[in-house]
Amino acid sequence: MELLEQLNQHMKEAMKRRDKDTLAVIRMLKASYQNEAIKLGKAVLSEEEALEVLSREAKQRKDSLREFDAAGRSDLAEQTARELDIVQRYMPEQLSxxxxxxxxxxxxxxxxxxxxxxxxxxxxxxxxxxxxxxxxxxxxxxxxxxxx
Missing domain, CATH: 1.10.10.410 (Arc Repressor Mutant, subunit A)
Known part of the structure; x- marks a missing residue:
């Protein structure tokens, strides 16, 4: 299933469950996907381009997580860790x-x-x-x- 279809389906499910955290991350991922599509002048991104968007979003969260931990902001670190978990659900399986x-x-x-x-x-x-x-x-x- 294409990433955008998967995001739309999971967004509906999150709305039904009233899962605000997941919904916010999915909306953010969709926005990043659509911004990249607009930037490239395409309606739909290739699998590789979609993976690049996901990788960029995951990297941003990993960087933020390190900074929040270093600054002693455990509240923001926990929120960012939850967001990173949600983003990683859409990433391919990581190599050991x-x-x-x-x-x-x-x-x-x-x-x-x-x-x-x-x-x-x-x-x-x-x-x-x-x-x-x-x-x-x-x-x-x-x-x-x-x-x-």
């Missing part, structure tokens, strides 16, 4: 650390990377394959580990 490590090791061998100077080459090959399925910071950390 072991799966990610194996993929990176294979790519390091494919591109003949041997030092940290080859990090850009490895990251350029890895990121398109894990888009939406792994956090960029986790990928970077494992790539750095593998290239040492």
């Amino acid at each position: 650390e072991q799966q990610l490590r194996e993929l990176i090791q294979n790519i390091v061998q494919e591109v003949n990377a041997s030092s940290s100077a080859d990090m850009g080459k490895v990251m350029g090959a890895v990121m398109p394959k894990v888009k939406g399925k792994a956090d960029g910071n986790a990928v970077r950390a494992i790539v750095q580990e593998e290239l040492q």
